[in-house]
Amino acid sequence: MAHIRIPPAWLIREPATPESTFLNRRQVVKALGLGSVALATPALARPGAEGESTDAPNETAAVSPNVGPAVKRFGDKFPARRNNGFELGDRSLTPESISAQFNNFYEFTTTKDKVWELAQDYDVDPWKVEVKGLVKQPRTLDLDDIFGRFPLEERLYRFRCVERWSMQVPWTGYPLRTLIDYLEPLPSAKYVRFVSLLDEQGLPGQRNQKQYPWPYYEALRLDEARNDLAFVVVGSYGHALPMQHGAPWRIACPWKYGYKSPKSIVEIEFTDQRPGTFWNDLQDEEYGFFSNVEPHKPHPRWSQKWEQDIGTEETRDTLLYNGYADLIGSMYTGKET
């Protein structure tokens, strides 16, 4: 496939202004009424956790696409050709200086504006992905498989967290269906389960937050995983994926709340029974298995009718399936979600 190597306009970024960025992110969190552990169940939230986000901003912080030595060797694959079939409509792309410094990645910390710093030096090379369960042949994938086996494309996707913040990101990767077809699940397989990395030594959040059932795990029904929108992500903003976004690879499932898009995946399993998922197992009433973005289905602790853009700080109405209803089609018609 021909890759047009013209750097997209958003690669030419304005100089990062970390202080205002950090303060702004904090204001968003405040406006949303979210502490730094908003996603957590009430029982898991530590008293005073909200205070964490008032740390002095790091003056020296700058945007750094910390792809690490791991994925630098795949640098020539970026930027990939953009697939123009995915438009953001009325929204603009979120600057990388904002989206890459405001992350949910509890393996590092629950403090969103600290993840990127803690993730900075994490090395993901070598990386193995175990493929198991109802599959023609169990196998182990490595970085060459993940980065090099399928043609890469760039897609502009909306992204909506259950906590009501949203952003728009240029992801690079390929349809999850492409990977699934390559792995050849058996006809009896009905679900695909993903497990994220486990590394107590290297991941402060796993070391310090023993109340969580590490490693993080998620799952999709196989028809959801085969929907064209479900995307394997290996890059963002025209380069390999930085650790804070889930290097070396993660899922982007943009019609669902963010936690359905697991990061830093080390295991893929095909099953015929619906697998448990991290947040659903912790708090079923708050985080359903399907967790599609549905404005009229409130979270028990807040309405989902509106959301706030972390880039523009604009508040707007939540769209059904995050604006992807047309592409979802009849996937949920007549089925309980």
Ligand SMILES: Nc1nc2c(c(=O)[nH]1)N[C@H]1C(S)=C(S)[C@@H](COP(=O)(O)O)O[C@H]1N2
């Ligand atoms: N392994 C893992 N994957 C994860 C999470 C996490 O804590 N650990 N957080 C989820 C949540 S709640 C969201 S909103 C998105 C955030 O992705 P981003 O930080 O790249 O924006 O990642 C999802 N995937």
Ligand SMILES: [Mo]
């Ligand atoms: Mo989220």
